[in-house]
Amino acid sequence: MINITFPDGAVRQYEEGITSLDIAKKISEGLARKILAAEVNGEVWDLSRPLRTDATLKFLTWEDEKGKSTFWHSSAHLMAEAVEDAFPGAKFWVGPPVERGFYYDIDLGENVISESDLEKLEKKMSELARQNNPYIRKEISKSDAIKYFEDKGDEYKLDLLSGLQDGTISFYTQGNFTDLCRGPHIPSTGLIKGIKLTSIAGAYWKGNEHNKMLTRIYGVTFPNQKELEEYLVFLEEAKKRDHRKLGKELELFTFSEKVGSGLPLWLPKGAMLRERLQQFLQKAQIEAGYLPVITPHIGSKSLYITSGHYEKYGADSFQPIKTPVEGEEFFLKPMNCPHHIEIYKASPRSYKDLPLRLAEFGTVYRYEQSGELHGLTRVRGFTQDDAHLFCMPEQVKDEFKKVIDLVLYVFKSLGFTEYTAQISLRDQVDRSKYIGTEKNWDMAELAIIEATREKGMNTIIEYGEAAFYGPKLDFMVRDAIGRKWQLGTIQVDYNLPERFDLIYIGEDNARHRPVMIHRAPFGSMERFIAVLTEHCMGKFPMWLVPVQVKILPISDKYMEYAENVCAELKNEDIRAEIDERSEKIGKKIRDTELAKIPIMLIIGEKEVNDQVVSLRRQGKGDEGSKTVKEIIDMIHQEVKNKK
RNA sequence: GCCAAUUUAGCUCAGGUGGUAGAGCAGCACCCUCGUAAUGUGCAGGUCGUUGGUUCGAAUCCAAUAAUUGGCUCCA
Structure with a gap:
């Protein structure tokens, strides 16, 4: 006889050589019909495999990942x-x-x-x-x-x-x-x-x-x-949420074969949405002590030779831009960091200047393989919400933790409540794809691990997922239908400061090497807007939606009142439009519903007489009469609460 | 880049076996002036992705090329 221990701790005896399926049958026929495999001493087994020694046994069903x-x-x-x-x-x-x-x-x-x-x-x-x-x-x-x-x-x-x-x-x-x-x-x-x-x-x-x-x-x-x-x-x-479909329907962006594949063209509504997102982050960054910078879209070849990007990606990237000067070559920038480094180097830096946090919505160009291009999530030209933090080694962990706070604030503000954080470290075996010393890598990896631990974050570690110059903390959010998307990233970098010979003068009046932190909470504006679109199915929150209010007059007779209401809303910085077509109200409502505009204000004889508007919310139906003031307050409130 | 597929009007799509294109929606005009998800009538709109070939004749067959889609590889 052998002793079988079940997950609840119960131990039962069976004759040696019994199969897990037979055990299940003895417990109940229903169980036996449902189970797919058995976990025996932590290993997944066929149900028909005989058990010959004492063991722990767990039945696996469709509900178990292993099942x-x-x-x-x-x-x-x-x-x-x-x-x-x-x-x-x-x-x-x-x-x-x-x-x-x-x-x-x-x-x-x-x-x-x-x-x-x-x-x-x-x-x-x-x-x-x-x-x-x-x-x-x-x-x-x-x-x-x-x-x-x-x-x-x-x-x-x-x-x-x-x-x-x-x-x-x-x-x-x-x-x-x-x-x-x-x-x-x-x-x-x-x-x-x-x-x-x-x-x-x-x-x-x-x-x-x-x-x-x-x-x-x-x-x-x-x-x-x-x-x-x-x-x-x-x-x-x-399919319904696909940002490529919604982006077309909501007139957010388009592509042109003539401009080039993977190069998005932002339409007015998409551009407005994107700018609003940028303003939101910019504000948060200024509060967090970031300084804005602006750098050009190209940089000389030598810049990327120094950074190591040329060696790593030069051949697979957009090829150099030549000039009339023999031998002079520029690259479209694939990264903002080298430019920001040159800003750091523009003046001597003291420990009192650090941390120096340089931020830019920097557009970069990468020649992604043709088969990889996908809507806005994988493109060849995109804008990173980039920033580089130059700090003293002893500041790294604190700075890193502040960045984590910022990233999580951004996610929360945009309705991504579920996320996972992945620590991306070097490949444990193949170290050939990385630049930098063993010591620097060890320090950088340790800084990330400690910062996340001190923040009490749940993290998973993935080896081989690091960038070539340093380890990363990548944030994955879960969208409204359970899919995972990688968004923000934070990277600790001891290597580029060395390659560019960055220094600061310390309290001891000696020269020291700063550490860089690269970070982008959205990742890229393109990708982020794609994910956000799919997450909210094109029904953007009030503070972001391109058109907040559509005014629907029952007939042309009420147009003047509609225009007054519209002017009043615009005066309060509310994005309102009037449907001026001579269509029936049912048609106007249908079109506005499909355009996913959150607020409809219906205006007819009754509203003009009472000096009110009739409120209808997208997807909700008639909500009765309100004064324009009430509408304004309601929208302001929702914008303020980032609803 | 690789494998498989797709590409016809602004959008969504029809167009056995080759005989130079059609619908719905959107647009425009007219009619209607309307009460909470599509009023009606008319008009206009297409070098059938591009280039070449086969053929008396190509949206249709063949080849090349581009873009897109689903994956692979890649992802600073």
Whole structure:
């Protein structure tokens, strides 16, 4: 008999060799139907694997992340079976679960697959799922495994095998499909009910662009049809919020093939929105002791040689701008820091000047790969809400903490209440991509870790995510439908001060090296506005929305009164417009609702007689008569509270 | 940059198998002067992304190129 310990601490005895599925069945049939895998001594196991020693046991269901991953991994095998059926001779690389679903990288040989094939594959998968084939695990010797895939002619699996040790190799078979796999898997295909193949992509074998491109098929599955439908609704919801669609509809920005791809053109409404955001941050920064600076859009090549950007990105960037002078070259600035450094160097600095906080909404240009461009979130020209803080080493932590406060204030003001902070450190193994000394890096990394700890922040650490000159603290916000976006960043930098030989005179009258902090709470205005648009579905808060009030006269007869009301609002710095078209009120209301303008003031005979307006709020309907003064106070209040 | 796909009027989209384009909305004009999500009538609007090829003839077939989309790689 063996002792099995459950998560609640209960210990029960079972005969040796019992499977977790049998244990579940003894507890209840309902449980046995629901569970997908078992966590045995912290390791995820097949339910059918016999337990031979004392162990802790936790049943994994769809509600557990690990249960979901197992489910999706098994779904990847199911998809592979369907693909092999449709494309005999297909060779399979790996098929892991991902955050939302799974994929499988496949070499289809001469065959090409397009989105239209996905529906057929889905049907086949459903058919195979209904057969309710068990996933059968089989331990196999390395030599037998190699022979199996040699016979199949699958060089990818042979490559995988070459990295595995004999005695640790297992095959899984369901129906007609057998795959090299560590497992674990769900008991059988019948558990997979809702199936959706979402997209096709090319993916390099082993992620290396010199290797062959495999076909990657993405999918997502669910244990019931209802959850699939909810997921499809989520996709629809995401589509509705897409900032590219809303940006067009709300006339915020556009692109022109002639201007160039990845170079956004801000339309008047978008520009007004963006300027208001800038004013908001500028005000907060002035209160926090930042000083504004303005620098040009280009800089000489030598500047970027000194900074290290040329060596790192020169070849993959916009190429130099030449001048009539032989050998003279300028680059579009990809970063504002070197320019700000030169401002620091413009005069001798004393410890009394520090921290020196230089801020600029600086537009930078980076030649992003064509396939990477995406709406406003990934562009080739964008404006960073940049600032560089030059401080003494002993000030770093305090300054860093102040920046954290500023970033969180910005998020809160814009309705991003949920965020995660990621500490991005060097790659633990490959140090070749970084500049600077080991000592400087250690100091910088420690400063971030300590500052976040002292702030009591929840952080996650990611290795290999640092910038090439220093570690970062990246902020990820969660939007209204649960998606994560990376926004602000704070970076500690001991390296650029050294490369530019920055100094300050200390209290001891000696020369010392300052430390730089790079920071951008929004990240970039473009990206931030994209995220904000998707977060609020284009219904911007009162303080930001381009048009706050639309005045809707019932007919032309009330136009004069409408104009008086409009003038009164404008006089109070309220952004108001009149719908002067001779349309019916229903039509005007509909158009204003669709334009997502928060306040509608309807004016007819009754309002003129009573010297009031009829208030209607976007998405809410008629809210009755109000005086213009009441409307003004209401809007001012909402603007003030950043509602 | 790579894989797959898309590109037709300002917007959203129709246009088997080749015979030089069509709808709805938006716009403009007229009618209406209207009470809380689309009044009606009419008009105008397109080198079918671009360039080349095949053909008597190309939105349609082929090639190149550009932009866009979903991924991969990248992201100072």
